[in-house]
Amino acid sequence: MRLSSMFVPTRKEDPADAEVVSHKLLVRGGYIRMLARGIYSFLPLGWKSVRKIEAVVREEMNRAGAQEVHLPAVQPATLWKESGRWTEYGPELLRFEDRKGADFCLGPTHEEVITDIVRGEIRSYKQLPMNLYQIQTKFRDEIRPRFGLMRGREFVMKDAYSFDAGLEAAEESYQKMYDAYDRICDRLGFEYRAVEADTGAIGGSQSHEFQVLADTGEDEIVSCPECGYAANMEKAKVGVEPSERPDEDREQLSTVQTPQVRTVDELSDFLDRRADEIVKTLIYRADETMVAVLLRGDHDANELKIATVLRDELGLEVGSLELATDSEIEEVTGAPVGFAGPVGLDIAIVGDAAVEAMSNFVVGANEADAHHVDVNYGRDFDVTVFADLREARAGDPCAVCGGTLEIHRGIEVGHVFLLGDKYSKSMEANYLDTNGKAQPLQMGCYGIGITRIIAAVVEQNHDEDGMIWPLPIAPYQVLLTVLHIDDEEVMGAAESIYEQLTEAGTEVLIDDRDVGFGSKFKDADLLGIPLRITLGRRGVQNGEVEMKWRDSDEQLEVPLDEIVDRSTAEIAERLEGGS
RNA sequence: CGGGGCGUGGCGCAGCAUGGUAGCGCACCUGCUUUGGGAGCAGGGGGCCGCCGGUUCGAAUCCGGCCGCCCCGACCA
Numbered sequence: 177m178r179l180s181s182m183f184v185p186t187r188k189e190d191p192a193d194a195e196v197v198s199h200k201l202l203v204r205g206g207y208i209r210m211l212a213r214g215i216y217s218f219l220p221l222g223w224k225s226v227r228k229i230e231a232v233v234r235e236e237m238n239r240a241g242a243q244e245v246h247l248p249a250v251q252p253a254t255l256w257k258e259s260g261r262w263t264e265y266g267p268e269l270l271r272f273e274d275r276k277g278a279d280f281c282l283g284p285t286h287e288e289v290i291t292d293i294v295r296g297e298i299r300s301y302k303q304l305p306m307n308l309y310q311i312q313t314k315f316r317d318e319i320r321p322r323f324g325l326m327r328g329r330e331f332v333m334k335d336a337y338s339f340d341a342g343l344e345a346a347e348e349s350y351q352k353m354y355d356a357y358d359r360i361c362d363r364l365g366f367e368y369r370a371v372e373a374d375t376g377a378i379g380g381s382q383s384h385e386f387q388v389l390a391d392t393g394e395d396e397i398v399s400c401p402e403c404g405y406a407a408n409m410e411k412a413k414v415g416v417e418p419s420e421r422p423d424e425d426r427e428q429l430s431t432v433q434t435p436q437v438r439t440v441d442e443l444s445d446f447l448d449r450r451a452d453e454i455v456k457t458l459i460y461r462a463d464e465t466m467v468a469v470l471l472r473g474d475h476d477a478n479e480l481k482i483a484t485v486l487r488d489e490l491g492l493e494v495g496s497l498e499l500a501t502d503s504e505i506e507e508v509t510g511a512p513v514g515f516a517g518p519v520g521l522d523i524a525i526v527g528d529a530a531v532e533a534m535s536n537f538v539v540g541a542n543e544a545d546a547h548h549v550d551v552n553y554g555r556d557f558d559v560t561v562f563a564d565l566r567e568a569r570a571g572d573p574c575a576v577c578g579g580t581l582e583i584h585r586g587i588e589v590g591h592v593f594l595l596g597d598k599y600s601k602s603m604e605a606n607y608l609d610t611n612g613k614a615q616p617l618q619m620g621c622y623g624i625g626i627t628r629i630i631a632a633v634v635e636q637n638h639d640e641d642g643m644i645w646p647l648p649i650a651p652y653q654v655l656l657t658v659l660h661i662d663d664e665e666v667m668g669a670a671e672s673i674y675e676q677l678t679e680a681g682t683e684v685l686i687d688d689r690d691v692g693f694g695s696k697f698k699d700a701d702l703l704g705i706p707l708r709i710t711l712g713r714r715g716v717q718n719g720e721v722e723m724k725w726r727d728s729d730e731q732l733e734v735p736l737d738e739i740v741d742r743s744t745a746e747i748a749e750r751l752e753g754g755s
Numbered sequence: 756c757g758g759g760g761c762g763u764g765g766c767g768c769a770g771c772a773u774g775g776u777a778g779c780g781c782a783c784c785u786g787c788u789u790u791g792g793g794a795g796c797a798g799g800g801g802g803c804c805g806c807c808g809g810u811u812c813g814a815a816u817c818c819g820g821c822c823g824c825c826c827c828g829a830c831c832a
Contacts, residue, residue, distance in 0.1 A: 188781065188793065189767050193825050213824065268831060284832095319756085319830055376832045591832090659791060694793040701792090712791055722791090 177652070179687045183220050186699050196392045198634035199324025201643050205702050207630075207651075214321025214329035221703065222630065224651035226332060229629050230311050232363050232648060233334050240356040242307040242336050247289045249313060253279030255288040259602050270317045282315040285378070287599050287621060290337045295605035298617065301341035304607060305349055309336030311626065325631035326587065327394065332627045338620040341607055343596070346618035350382075350594045353622040357386050357590045364629065365646040367636060369586065371397050372407040374480060378621065380595040386624075387586030390635040397586045398568045402579030410480045414564055414581070415573035416529045427536050427550035429519075435545040438514025440473040443547065447538060450474075454538045455531055455551070457516040459500040459508055462486050463493050466500060466508050470518055470527040470559065472534065475566040485526055485563045515540040518557040519548055525557070528565040587632040588625070595619040637727075643704030644726050647750050652685040654743060655705035659693045659712040666716045669736060673709065673721070676740040682747060701726070706750075707743060 184206040193210075194200040202208045207222030218226055234244065253271070256262035261269075262279075270282040283289070290308060298304070314333045321329050338349035354370065361368045366388045373385040385408060387397050398412035399405065407413065437446045444451050454473030459466060460482065467490075469482055479497055486492045502513050508523060509516045517540035518525050531537075536550045553559055564575070570583040597616035599605070606614040637644040647653060654677060658670045670686060677684045685705060687696050693712075700708050710722040721739050723732045734742055 185765090187766060192761085192767070195826080210824090266831065316832085318832090320828095322825085374832090378832075588832090662790095692789090692794055693791055697792045699793085710791080714791075 177685050179685055180689045182685070184703070185219070186702060188698075194324060196323045196326065196631075196635065197638055198326065198392075198631040201634055201638060201702070201704075202324060202630070205643060205704070208325065210324075214318060214327070216325060216328060216330075216627075218627075221651040225630055225633075225645070225649055226626060228649040228651070229364070229626050230332075230334070233311070233360055233624055233626065236356045236360050236363070237309050237334070237336060239359075240307070240352050242309045242338075242353075245308050245310050246312065247283070247286050247293075247310050249283050249315070250280055251283045251286075251289055253281060255292055255603075256281060259288050259291075259599055261288070268316050268318065270315055283312075284314055284316040285621075285623070286310070286312075286335055287337065287378075287595075287619075288603070291599045291603045291605050291619070294337075294339055294617065295600070295603060298339065298605070298607055300608050301610060304339055304341045304617075305345055307336055307338040307349060307353075309334060309622075323392065323394075323631070325627050326392075326635075328627065331625060334624040334626055336622040338622070339600075339605075340618045340620075341609060341615070343618050346594060346596070346620055350592060350620045353592050353620065354384060357592060357622070357624070360624065361386055361388075361589070363648055364633065365637070365648070366589075366632070368589075369397055369399055369406045369584070371399070371586075372411050373591065374408065374411050375593055378593050378595070379598045380593040380620075383591060383593040385586075385588045386590035386592075387584075388589050388632040388636060389584050390587050390632065391585050392635055393585035393587040395586045395588055397584050399582050399584065400574035400577060400579045401582060403574060403577035405574055405576045409567060409583075410478065412568040412581075413575035414529075414566060414568045415575040415578055416533060416564075417573055418533075425535065426552050426555070429548055429550050429552075429556050431541055431546055431548050433545055434515075434547045437545075437547070443538065444473065447547075447549065449538055449549075453534075453536075455518075455534065457518055457521075457540055459505045459516055460497055461500050461504060462497050463495050465492055466504065466523045467492075468508075468516070468518060468521055468523055468525045469565060470525060470531045471566055472528065472530045473538075475528060475530060475569075478565060478567045481563070481565050482526070485561065485565065489561045489563065490524055490526070509540075509542045511540065511542045511544050515542060515544060515546060517542050517548060517551075518553070518559070519551060521557070524560045526565065527553070527559040527562045529562050530566065531559075532562045587628065587635065589629050589632050590622075590624045592622045593620060595621055638704070641698075642702035645704045645706055647706045647747065650704070650706050652683045652705050653747055654682055654684045654707045654709060655700055655703065656684055656686040657696050657700055657708055657710040658686065658688055659696065659710065661688055661690060663713050663716075666711050666713055669716050669721070670711050673711075673736075673739060677743065680740065680744045682744055707747065709739060709743065 186206045187204045190200045191203045206219055208216045208218055210216055253262055311334045315330050318329050321327050340346040340349050368388045370384050370386050373383045375383045396409035398407050437443050440451050440454055440456055451473035455470050456473050458469045483494045483497045487494045505513050535552050538547055538549050539551050541548050568581055572581045574581050600616040605617045609615050634643050656670055660666045674684055674686050706726050708724045715721055719736050720733045723734045
């Protein structure tokens with residue numbers, strides 16, 4: 177392709193509305209343009225990369241035995257009412273009516289549609305297992321789209337759905353997809369982690385997210401370099417540092433006046449105690465029930481964990497879990513906010529495991545301007561249950577092996593869910609087992625954000641001059657930079673190389689634009705095409721061209737008659753090594 | 756939805772406090788000169804100053820409403 181006639185509108189300056197590098201560079205490089213908030217057009221270069229990523233995903237899905245289909249983007253409300261999600265999904269689901277007034281939505285995901293198809297056709301265990309996938313545009317009316325392609329409202333996604341006879345078979349299907357995702361991430365050259373994750377609104381019994389490591393990622397992920405344990409922050413288990421609390425060392429509880437001292441920091445200064453000698457008491461409202469949560473002063477609450485413990489250990493209904501309001505706190509503790517404590521409190525008290533290891537600690541006194549010091553549980557108050565309730569921090573012990581946890585930020589590019597019978601049951605998608613008995617299909621669903629991958633790739637592969645595309649998904653493999661397009665000898669050599677490389681199956685973009693060489697080099701760096709071959713008058717007269725990989729500083733002078741062989745060989749070698 | 760910011764040629768911005776009919780850089784067009792890291796000179800084109808309404812002799816500028824975009828938070832996966 178000739179750059180002179182291709183639609184690649186590059187820009188010298190960052191767009192004013194972009195925050196993260198991937199957004200800035202993709203716009204500057206003429207890969208994408210915004211149409212509305214969270215809605216982007218893909219220009220020729222951007223779309224080429226989208227198609228290449230699709231191809232990699234498609235190959236691995238097919239290799240794993242999945243079959244490609246294409247489902248409608250517009251879906252009737254009747255299906256969503258059947259699964260219950262018409263009311264559950266919330267305003268993220270973009271709804272509208274057709275001319276007859278019937279309700280429809282723009283599909284944010286396709287569990288309902290696929291289940292509807294399958295239930296009509298699958299009768300017997302003999303037709304299983306089956307895995308269907310599609311690559312399609314999804315729409316989610318995100319409350320706050322941001323960061324360009326990272327969190328858009330409209331985006332391209334690959335979604336796959338597996339159907340099995342029995343849980344065991346479903347787990348096998350799940351593992352197959354997990355492995356396929358591993359291969360995809362490897363082929364795309366990602367530095368990533370597969371992490372345990374919460375299943376959220378999709379539901380199901382277990383799930384893993386594939387997180388590409390990047391400082392601009394929206395997720396926090398916890399991992400242990402020793403044993404390989406990895407989980408999303410909201411799910412990450414934390415070990416407990418071993419610590420004994422000998423009874424003979426217990427001091428007597430006393431009450432101290434702490435006027436206007438409310439926060440852990442203030443208390444720490446005022447009493448000259450470290451934050452980890454203080455226990456903070458958070459009052460939560462779980463639906464209509466008030467509960468107290470005890471945490472070490474320097475720890476943060478993990479509400480997902482708290483909700484799980486309240487549900488599983490205390491048998492509470494936890495539709496919603498929220499911090500109590502100021503007035504609710506006063507009502508429960510009899511003191512203004514900032515002075516809550518477990519002593520004398522008559523609501524359920526759950527304590528974080530780290531608190532169990534503490535003694536002679538400081539708590540609020542449930543009266544204004546006062547705290548208790550040298551408090552010990554069991555003697556001064558009781559706890560309903562101790563459990564892991566806090567957020568992990570870097571340096572915390574791993575719950576699995578005791579190693580030291582690391583925290584990274586990640587971009588979620590893939591998510592696999594073992595759904596079980598959540599949809600098949602509510603939508604009556606059954607098969608007949610070997611006994612001729614109807615059973616709900618065991619399902620799994622598996623998503624990959626194709627367009628989000630574009631953002632993730634750029635976040636992970638760029639420098640101050642521009643993007644650096646990994647060879648397998650670069651829009652073109654080679655950029656032929658012609659410095660003197662008016663020089664017949666130079667242009668002739670360029671045309672010849674262009675033809676030979678194209679003939680050899682290499683994807684070449686030739687910069688034959690009539691612009692200064694400065695612009696050519698700047699754009700070359702910006703666009704991030706992996707291999708740059710530069711032809712100038714001086715070089716060509718000496719029978720040489722310059723060869724430079726975008727990801728390396730090394731520039732090589734290569735004889736004109738060797739450049740085609742040399743570059744095709746190096747490209748083949750890299751593609752080989754990458755997959 | 757709450758808080759904050761912004762909207763002026765294609766892009767990035769100034770002008771707005773103190774109203775007088777729009778400017779800079781880049782990009783674009785023409786010509787000449789240049790040519791290994793965003794070239795120089797000369798000439799030129801392009802703007803309902805987000806939209807609607809109000810105040811005023813006069814509004815980019817003041818007032819009100821609406822729309823759009825960005826950031827923080829809440830919410831959501």
